[in-house]
Amino acid sequence: MSEEPLSIAVTGAGGRMGREVIEAAADREGVAVAVAVNRTATDPVAGVAVDDADDLDGLLASEEPDVLVDFTGPDSAVAYAEACADAGVPLVTGTTGFAESQINDLRAASETVPVLKASNFARGVAALRRAVREAAAALPGYDVELTETHHNAKRDAPSGTAKSILDDVEDVRDDLDERVHGREGDAPREAGEIGVHARRAGDVTGEHEVLLAGNRETLELTHRAGDRGVFAEGALDAAAWLAGQDLGWYGFGDVLDGGEARDDDE
Template identity: 85%
Template sequence: MSDGRVATDGGVESSPGLRIAVTGAGGRMGREVIEAAADREGVAVAVAVNRSLVDPVAGVAVESAADLDGLLASEEPDVLVDFTGPASAVAYAEACADAGVPLVTGTTGFDEDGLDDLRAASDAVPVLKASNFARGVAALRRAVREAAAALPGYDVELTETHHNGKRDAPSGTAKSILDDVGDARPDLDERVHGREGDAPRAATETGVHARRAGDVTGEHEVLFAGNREALELTHRAGDRGVFAEGALDAAAWLVDRDPGWYGFGDVLDAGDTEDAGDSGQ
């Protein structure tokens, strides 16, 4: 990496000559990351892989994911950015650990065993996992924590909406927000996913609703209601580029870190935004 630093649009410094690897290059987010890198000065895609054959993306040739080990060894990227699936992400994390390449992953839907496997890689290399790389979501989560603590006894409902191709429900971001609510309101220890028939609300429940429709990028709304008033906190992503930009900010930040487990909040803390992001669940 070069010595000089240049500021990104988000205020996080990126080193000229930052060389990244991208997995899932043929997917929605993989393409977004490659295109965002092409538009960002001082960032180049050294490796792009996909499990199936796809055409070049933004002028970058896409190789077979089966060749990732060899590509990491020969190209020596500074960091790998992953938005794939839980099983693939774990395999890529193991490859990064073997090659000594830091990993940024926005993949969601892990079960506990998968998270344990992902965390194992952080013994060898820095691993940054976040359910969402939008700075607005980081601000939403901070606001949710404050509201939940300030409104004891209020009912809480969370609704998230994504495109019709999203597989995990509720979204990883929604789960992180629910954890935030639970930390501030330990009395809400039951999550009820949708309602049907005779379903009176229990005082201990948080309602969770996942909607899948069209090409919606991502919306998260948290409703607090009680004492004859209601408070709604909402974030809407205009397009996936906001997530790709945040992932590149995270990649630039992660390169020189020690092995360990990090979250997007750590990146934002570096920009004087304290405890504003994903805790790296």
């Protein structure tokens, strides 16, 4: 007897990532999209009907999905987290740009259901973060600059992934504690700075580069995502894993064997 497929709900079904998740689910054996919602009217995606997001509470109650996958905006994600908590549905969210109070709201939901929040679902980014931590710790005194590039419609800057990488650097380098966003005019580098540069252009999926320089040498660590499918696949991996977990707060590193990603991952 075959096992029941993983039943997922998808919010923001009309958005870039919502569509990617639904299309990735359609191509993956053992996954079925039971609920798809969007805040504006949207045509079916990969054969899945998209309902009004205002109906999410009722849909979660009637369809009883195993997990909800969210890539929307901070306000929406918090509302969906509350709906998941009420319905007893685990939540995977890749939304970024949260205020601290909104993170607290998500954590409150994790006291009722499993919540997995990640700024990036690419396995290569998890490897990049481990490499950056190791390199930054091994090169004390070296200057650190971070540059990230995304498509011209991305709203938050710097990206959530960039913020996670900056957190990683600051965790292992006590001498770096000031994030300087771009430079203009008379702006020589000061002690304690980490340079941060956000670029928005065209349809770039996502690039993150960390530069470490000192002692007459440079080290550059870079990750480039070829398309959004890599994030959708990772989100489905996270959803399948989270569906079997106890309530609590998780990060994508928990999904990866031996992963070291921060559990808050913002």
